[in-house]
Amino acid sequence: MKSVIFGTTTLAVAAGLGIYVWQAQNATAHPCGDTAVAGGAIGGPFELISETGETVTDADVITKPTLIYFGYTFCPDVCPLDTMRNAQAAYMLEDQGLDIGTVFISVDPPRDTVEVVRDFTDNFHEDMIGLTGTPEQIKAASQAYKTYYRAQEGDPEFYLVDHSTQTYLMFPETGFATFFRRDNSPEQVAETTACFIDQLA
Structure with a gap:
């Protein structure tokens, strides 16, 4: 596993600030865990620019069970x-x-160029x-996944972006399976994902 080194300066950002909170509606409906969130169906068509500079659709990137996260590379702590x-x-x-698969979708298109996003995910x-x-493309993708984001006013270069922090588990054929909160550990994400793969793949 690659080691990840972050900068020594970390800004304190309240975990709940500006976050669009999803509430589980049906926590016991599936043996693998939560499968429903408030706000309706999750996922849908999108067209974005990949880290290679190509225009891709949801069908191009969700070709296997995939964890999808919306964030931004300048994020001081939550996103990394x-x-x-x-x-x-x-x-x-x-x-x-x-x-x-793992996918990172930027909600900060002015700063997150193809090269910046590629360096971040690598x-x-x-x-x-x-x-x-x-x-416009980012907005459409965000709306499809019922996520929230809003750039804070202030410094035009070093601004922060409030955003939701769910990770979605998507399947190419059946779509949305479940979501993970910030407090879910890597072990929990892996265990639940394996369960859904066994059930749905």
Whole structure:
């Protein structure tokens, strides 16, 4: 597993600040765990720019069980930690012989260029797919996944972005399976994902 080195300066960001909170509606409906969230169906078509500069759709990147996270590379703590957690879970599953994808979708298109997103995702997992796009493309993808994001006003270069922090487990044929909160450990993500793969794949 690759080691990840972060900067020594970490800004304190309240975990609940500006976060669009999803509440589980049906926590016992599936033997693997939560499968329902408030707000309706999760997932749908999107068209974004990959870290290789190509235009891709959801069908291009969700070709196997996939963990999808919306964040931004300038994020001081939440996004790196969540992305690292997802990468660690992917490595754990790979050790079990299970192949899953990991996707990072930027909600900060002005700063997150193709090159920036590629460098960010390469720090966590060699197969993690980084996606960015135009503001319109990002908005459409965010709406499909019922996520929230809003850039804070202030410094035009060093601004922060409030955003939701769920990670979604998606399958190419059946779509949304479940979601993971910030307090879920890599082991929990791996165990639950393996359960859904056994049930749905």
